[in-house]
Amino acid sequence: MDSSVPDFVLFLGRFHPLVVHLPIGFLFFAFILELYGRWNKNPTLSMAISLALFGGAISALGASVLGYMLSLSGDYDKSMLDTHFWFGIATTLITFFAWAIRSGKLNIAKLNGLKSNMAALTLVVVLVSVTGHYGGNLTHGSDYLVKYAPFGRTEKLVLPPIANLEEAAVYDYLVNPILETKCTSCHNSSKKKGGLSFQDTIAIKKGGKNGEAYIAGDVTKSEMIRRVMLDPHDEDYMPPEGKTPLTEEEKSILAFWIDKGNANFKVKLADLETPEEIASIASTMLGLEDATGKSGIPLPKVQAVSVEVLKDIEDTGFKLRELIFESGLYELVLPPQSITSKNSSELEMKLEKLIPIKDNIIWLSLKDNYVQDKHLKTISQFVNLQKLVIEKNPITDAGIGEIEANESITGLNLYQTKITALSFENFIKMKGLKRVYAWGTAITKEEVDRFATNENSPAIILGM
C-alpha cells in the first residue's frame, strides 16, 4: 500500500508465481516417495525424502520472501492476502520442521518413528494445497476454480431478454457485459489491480488508486476512458498487453454511458437521446437486428444446421443461402417449375425435408411450383418465416387459413393465386403481416380500399 516500494522489489516480487511452484513440486514428491517407500518396504528412499523436504523448505522460504515483495504492490485484497500470507509462512515453517524430523536433526524421542514422519508430511501437503488454493484465488479470482464445475454452480444472474432496444438498461445490458469480458479478470473484488474493482456498482463508484474511474457526464476527465483510448503502446493503456483490447464499438458504448447516460446505473436507452451509431452497436450486442431504425426486430436465435442436413435439402432441389454469416438463418428457393401439375405429389416430400430446419428458414420462395392449400399446412410450422413468396400457385383462401396463426411473416406474395377477399380476415390475424401482393387474383380495388379502413390491416398491393 506504500507507493514508495522500490521498483526492484516489485520486479523480484513478480517471480513469486514462478518460484512458488518449486516447493509444491518438491513437497508433493517427498510425499509420494514416502508412500512408495512404505509400499515397497524400501528404506533406501529415506535419503531422497529428506533431500526433497530440504529443497521444498528452502524454495518455500524463497517463495515466501518473493511473495511478500509482490504483496507490497497493493494490488490484492487485504483479507484474502492475509490468509494466503499466513498459510504460506506456516507451510514454510512446518516444512522445515518435517525436514528436521526426517533427517534426524531434531531429535525428540517422542517424535522418532514412522508415524510422526507421515503425520508431518501429510500436514505439509495439506498446507501446500491450501496455500496454493488461496494464492490461485488471488491471481484468478475466487470463482475461477469452480466456475465450470459440474456441481454446485450458482447460476449467474441472467438478464431477462428484451424485445426492443429502448427497454435495455445501459449499464446492465451494455456496459457491464463489456467490463465483465474485458476488465474484471484483473479488477475484481479479490484481485484489485491498481486498487480498482469492477465487481459491483459500489466498487466501480469507489474507483482505484489513481482516483475515480470515471467522472459522470465528462468523458474527457474519466480515467477509464482515457486509459482505453490511449495508444496501445502506451504504458497506461488498458487492458494491458496480452489481454484482448476493447473494440471501437465497446469504447463508444462506455463513453456514451458516462457522457450521455451520466454514468447512471439505472438509466435505460429510452431515457436517452441515442445516436444511430450507438443504437446500431447496442442492437448488435443484444442480438437484435442490426438497427435500421430506433428499434430493430429481434432475429430468432436458432441452432446451427449440420452440413449433411443442408446437403440433403439441396439435393431435394432447394437453393440455400445463409442470410447472415454463421447465423443459421436461411433463404430457401425452390426454382420455379421444379414442380408442375404432373409431379405435384413430390412437393409434399420436398417440404417434409425442411421440417428439421423449420426454425431456420427466414425467407422462402416457392413461386410457380404448383403449391396447393395442403402444402401451406406444412409451411405453417415455419415459425420464423419473414418473407413468403408463393405467387403463381393454385392456392385458395383455405390455404391462407392454414397459415393464419403465423406472426412472423411481414411480406406475403400471392400474385396470380386463386385467393379472394375472403382471405382478408386471415391477413388481419397474421400479426406481423405488413404487405400482401395480390395482383392477378380475384381481389378488386374496391375491396382493397374498403379493407384499408380497418385498423392494423396490412397493405394489399394490386397492379395495373
Next chain:
Amino acid sequence: MCDHHDKLRSNNRDLQSLERQLDRREFFKKTSLGIGAIALSSLLNTEKVWSAVDPFADQQNSLNSFAKNKLGLPHHLPKAKRIVYLFQSGGPSQLDLFDYKPKLKDMFGQDLPDSIRAGQRLTGMSADQTAFPIAASTLNFKQYGESRAWVSDAMPYLSEVVDDLCFIKGMHTDAINHDPAITFFQTGSQQPGRPSIGSWISYGLGSDNNNLPTFISLVSKNGSGQPLYSRLWGNGFLPTEHQGVQFRSGKDPVLYLGDPENYDGNDRRQMLDYLKKLNGIAYDAYGDPEINARIAQYEMAYRMQTSVPEVTDTSDEPDYIFDMYGPDSRNPGTYAANCLMARKLLEKDVKFVQLYHQGWDQHGNCPGGVKHQSKNTDQGTAALIKDLKQRGMLEDTLVVWGGEFGRTVYSQGQLTDTNYGRDHHPKAFTMFMAGAGVKPGFTYGETDDFGYNIIKDPVHTHDFQATLLHLFGIDHERLTYKHQGRRFRLTDVHGDVVKDILS
C-alpha cells in the same frame, strides 16, 4: 515449366500406373519447382494464391455453397436481393426535374451571389463567363401523391409513383467532369482501375442464378452523349468472373453466343469438357487463377446459349405490359425496352442489372433537352417501378435512379426567357431510390433557395455506395480485397450508411 505437356495422361491403364510412379528426378523437380512456383505466383498475385476462396473449387459454387461463404458475408440481414441501377449519364438537371426552387422566378437573370458560389471551382466551359445569370426552370412543377413530392411536368409518368420513391436531394460528389465523375460513382474512385459496385456485390454475394451472369449491364441505344466505357462495369482487380456482362441492344444481346452457320452444336458439350481438361492441366502447371475464371466463363457461356435467348425474348409479354412501358418498349435496345428486359432479368434472380442512358448533358437548350431525355426515359422508369411492385418484387429489389452530378442554377451561355444551358454541378443534386429497405414516399436532404448548396442532410457518393452495400447485408468497411499490398474497398476510407432513409 515449359514441359507441362508431360502432365498429359495416357488412357492406357498400364501406362497410367507407370505414370503414377514418382521417380527421384520427378520428386526433386516437383518439390523444388513446386515451391518455386508458389513463391513466384505469390509474388505476382498474393491475394489469388492465398485467396479466401479456394481456387480449386468451382467459384460460383463456393461462393453460394451452404457450407459458409468464406468471406463471412452477409454481415447482417439483407433487405435487398437484387438491384436495378438506372444510370442517367451526363448529369440530369435536378433543377428542371425534382428540386423545385420557386424563389428563383423572382431572381430570373440576376447574377448568382458570390456568397452562394463561394469561389467554388467551375468547369472550363463556364469559368470564364463574365456573369452567372440565375435561370429559374421554365418547366412547371406540381406536387404529387400522398408524399406531396415535387416533380416537373417533364416526367408525368414518374409523378404517378412518387409514393414509392425515396428522393435524396442532398447528393454531392467530388468530380466535376463526366468521366471521373461517372467512374467515381460506379467504382468509388475517379481513377479507372477499381471494381465497379456490381463486381463488388458479385464478389461478395455470388450468384442466385447459375445460368445467367450475376452482373449485367444494358446501354440504351436511344440516348447519345458522353461515351461510356466497359470499365464502368469492370471487375478491376477482382477475379474476372465478377465483371459485368454487357447485353447489347439489338437482336443479338450477347455476341457470338449463337452457333456459327452450318454447325449444329451437338458435340459442344464434349468439346467443352475436353477444353476444361486442357485448361485444368494449364492451371496445374501455372496456378494462374485467371485460368479458372476462363473455365467458368466457358461454362457460363454454354449455359447462356439457352438462358439468354429465353430471357431476352419478350414475345410472350402481354400487350398491356408493352403499353405500360410505352411504345419504345417494342423496339429492342431502347431505354424502355431495356427497362422491360431488366425486369425479366431480375425475375430470373440476376443480382445486379445496370442500365445506362446517355444524353443528360444539357449545356445548352436545357429545357428542351430535359424534356427530350425525359420523354425517352420517364415512362420506362415509372413502368419498371410499377411492374416490380405489382409482382411483389419491390419487396426485395432496389431501384436506383441518378446521374454522376447535377447542373448549375446559373445559365451557361445566353439566358433568354425560354432558353438556357446549365453546366456541371457536383455540389448538390437529386437521386432517388425505391424498393427494398428504403423508405417509400420520402424526401431526404434539402438545398438552399438557389439549389446550389446543401443546407440539410448531405449524402456523399461514398455514403450512397455504403448505403447500397448495407441494403445487401454488407458492411462497406468489411468487404475488402487485398491487391498490391493494400486492402481496397468500394468506399475507400470514406462513407457512412444513410440510416435515415432505411425503412
